[in-house]
Amino acid sequence: MNEIENKRISKFLSLILRHQPETIQLKLDENGWADVSELITKAAKGRMHFSFEDLEEVVETNNKKRFAFNEDKTMIRASQGHSIDIDLALKAIQPPDFLYHGTADSNISSIFEKGIEKRNRQHVHLSADKETATKVGMRHGKPVILTIRTKEMFDNGIPFYLSANGVWLTDFVDAKYISK
Known part of the structure; x- marks a missing residue:
């Protein structure tokens, strides 16, 4: 996949997984996870075509690591930056001094x-x-x-x-x- 296509898919994922999953009638769970197969299918119905391999490449090569798979790669979510109400289930920890x-x-x-x-x-x-x-x-x-x-x-x-x-x-x- 070329860089332009990678960026196009990444921007689409940011929109869907961080802000507007309803655009393609995608359901996110309470922690922001979406079913990968459902994402690919519903994206295609909305004329945004990509394969599982394309999705894997976008997740692996994104320099900001904006997206993450679960362990068996059946679910995907945005790592942060949501404008929709989800719980990333993060634990509070002590930050650096600055x-x-x-x-x-x-x-x-x-x-x-x-x-x-x-x-x-x-x-x-x-x-x-x-x-x-x-x-x-x-x-x-x-x-x-x-x-x-x-x-x-x-x-x-x-x-x-x-x-x-x-x-x-x-x-x-x-x-x-x-x-x-």
Whole structure:
């Protein structure tokens, strides 16, 4: 499969597994898992054709590890980033002392006024390294990397979760924990 086709399938999976499964009448369970055979069949009915092998390649080669199979590859889900109500069944764990959030320069005044909100997502996404945060920020304009004092947040009772693809998640970051 070429890179363009891989990206096309990946974008489709992001839409279906993170935001709008109803687009193809796909049912996700409470943890966001979808039956792989049903996904392939219903996608084809919606004129989005791909094989199990194509799906495997997208999951394995996605540089952000956005999707995951269960052990026997009969189920698939998005690793994080959902705007629909699902429970990833993640356990709260202690984060590193600092995490990073990449954003656009145009968002800075709002963030320092209101904090970092999850908005239409289930969680705020944080990165363990500045390089990843920079890539995220670049998608939204001129990037700015914010440092989040996550040890301080955790010590104050705020839970953190680590998604299967290494993205740190929390519900909200108050401005008092953020520095530029």
